Amino acid sequence: MKRSLSIVLAAALATVAVPALAKNVINVAIVGEPDTLDPMVSTKDVVSIVTQHVVETLYTFDGEWNVAPLLAKDLPKISDDGKTYEIALRDGVSFSDGSKLDSADVVASLERWLKIASRGKTVADKVESVTAKGPLAVEIKMKSPYAPLLSLLAFSNSAAAIYPSEIVPEGDGQIDKVVGTGPYEYGEHVPDQYLQLVPFKGFVPRDEPANGSAGKRGQVPDEIRFIPVPDANTRVEGLVSGQFDFADSLPAESYDRIEKSDKAKPVLLENFGWPVWAINHKAGLLTDKKIREALLAALPFDDMLFAAFGDDKFFKVDGALYPEGWAWHSEEGTKAYNQNDPEKAGELLKEAGYDGTPLRILTSRQYEFHYKMAEVAKQALEAAGFKVQMDVVDWATLGQRRNDPALWDVYITHSPFLPEPALTDMWFPSSRIGWSEPKKDETVDAFVSETDPEKRQALFAKMQAEEYDDVGFIKVGNFNALTGEAKTLQGVTPSPWPHFWDAAKK
Template sequence: MTVRRSFLLASALSLGLGAPLFAQGTINVAIVGEPDTLDPMLSTKDVVSIVTQHMVETLYTFDSKWNVAPLLAAEMPTVSDDGKVYDIPLRTGITFQDGSAMDSADVVASLNRWLKLATRGKGVADKVEKIEATAPDAVRITLKSPYAPLLSLLAFSNSAAAIYPEENQADVLEKVIGTGPYELAERVPDQYLQFVRFDKYVPREEPTDGAAGKRGQVPDEIRFIPTPDPNTRVEGLLAGQYDFADSLPSESFDRVAGSDKAEPVMIESFGWPVFALNHKQGLLTDRKIRQALQMALPIDDMLFAAFGDDKFFKVDGPMYPEGWPWRVENGVENYNVNDQAKAGELLKEAGYDGTPLRILTSRQYEFHYKMAEVAKMALEMAGFKVQLDVVDWATLGERRNDPALWDIYISHSPFLPEPALTDMYFKTSRIGWSEPEKDKIADAFLAEPDPAKRLELFGQLQAANFDDVGFIKIGNFNAVLGKAKTLKGVDPTPWPYFWNASKE
């Protein structure tokens, strides 16, 4: 597609002029908003992961069953008997999008940058003794103590341990240079990001299996179109403007299902909405006030308001749903108490002085906002004064980095294959939840290699979260996405990828 054609497409979309004619081989994807960065090390936002996984790669990734699989690594690492040394062989013949060849020096520099700057990297940094090149095509990670989730962290596209050229390692990158199957050709803020095939990309030879195996470079172009309003995403999908639309309102399910152009995609037990609490400063540094907050929330009403029909959600306290190996029941007696009177008594005991409880949320994920509205009413019944700060998603992402600006921010997470990928359990996370006994449990959980013992420790960690109110899981929800009936080769996943997508 020419630049002129690109401009006309963006103009038509922004002006709402109906479905333009698309070049064959272009996949048009409506996302929830403009990514605030194209450096996935610096963000835990899903919208950043969705876009950037097409242009940058990590040493490892996940297959369709959430097993860790090699990507830029040649194979799985050799791990020492004491669990402290990981020897990682690298693929050869890999080229960056600036034309340079990838080698171990690039990997070492990138992983050190990840430890310094990335939320998840900083969480493990104090456990890393050193990262070194042992050959041009091999690196070694030496830990101070065993760290069981290391490979899952290295595989995650969110706060990703992305591999960049050694020469491109500034704290803030002027340009993101990766090894992925697509590269950025053009970006018009708030209109589109145009990705085209990287002609020197070398895919893996194994069959495609989730994000693992061959990444096929099937589309000529992938175009991500920021579409903050969820109803606009629905209408664009139904009109044929979009081949794929992320995060649709649950009430649109039946309408999309009745379309002759599109169909809904529902991912069951997709994830969990969360009230992330500020432990660094402000009201919620007081444990009794946190407990009052947890006690006052009407979970059933919040989920009904958010999703409208219980086929889209489940009132469920454990951190993992039925059928997951991490499912434990510890502490769930403190879930969904829904007692505003008792919460009010706790507020009085805490000496609450009427300082506004600031809830930071966005309407780009409409279910976040609907939960906030219901929570506000219940919390005010308990005696809180509540201030809803409603902003766009990019602004929320900026403000949550400053603990002076919020007491709660509302987000959500897919259910992840490794609990340690949820960084809020750990004192290094953005929310800053640190309590001595909990921290001991968390450290033991990270160091323990035995799966049965790790499950027992995770149960203790879940109980600590309910007791100390580290953060609040609201429930389970099913995600509703939408795709054109002609679109093939897109797996239903929390972070959809389109390198194998095609249109009939």
């Protein structure tokens, strides 16, 4: 059936596929083609949104961002010294290749995650061992207490995904065909047109009521179809015309148009997250701290945010790494934020002996607000004395280039505000940006080892101050994210990584 369906659809396609045969088909417009279907090897949201339907983790987050069990039977039993985690696995869970989940699968998957995943690498040197303790039990031994461990194991981004041990490659090898335990499996894939997910008939859900990504996961749609639509305005037009049931990452200026539509409605995720300039500490111009300080001094964050979002209901000029209301909120170090001082930046460039080497800014128009921020920043940086080179590529190419430190000085990205700061891998020397500074590294090590909440808050405030002092990465501000959905769509909970296993059209 899947093969005949793909033939019918391929003949009918123009720019996107229009499903014809399945009863409840959910069409989701995403910003681009996922460059991998293996969530372990990518931090891209577009990868997480798709793959969470197919591949599962030991734990997940509920609707309040609390860690909850998924493939694990319950939350782990943790030793009094905080260094041993005993994890019982659910019995009777199947992979889509027909094999049954057991401890060997978990051990092989977690060992691979610690070696190759950007988030796994942040904790790898703290892990003493991952061992099977029977067919449905696993033990993780830590060298020292590590407070963020469960949050890392629960995150669907650079995920600690669980695969059958038989398909887990050795070393840095890639998985040719991704197999998971989730409610859906991969169906037809026409690159740059659509990726079809179909229900996995052997799926074994949890019994608890659905709560965020936790609890019982359904199989309501007969088909979920992810359609890569790189142009943001095309995503908007497809939504308001009824072509798409859901569209991700929409421009702020499209809010009114969607609101007036008779077929769609806007969904605003308030206090969603922060745009960030990721700085290359491994190679190039910004390995010089003075030049990083000049960059920070020159950037006009208020102008950048206004250009990106157009209306202050969509953004806030705020230097704190977490907004007010979060336990992690602090004002430490934020005097260095939004200086907008080209003269100071110019003096810092002179002190650094800047020779006119171009500052290479890597960005994409698939997230249009990234590009708009970069355009405004370019003018301000050139006024301060920088020579700027804008490298504008598609999102998949950006994902490839940022892995090579010889190709960029800054790449622009964004992140939701995450419940655990250690989920932001840029804090760790093992991350893609390679930021290592002795004082900061010592504070981060203390932060991840501390279990007392108040002490952790104080340590994070110190981390923030040290981040501003060394210019590890640059927060632009806070923003509200805009998505849109058909008025007929129900069962989709607003989230940075929306899932569609309970989605239906009225």
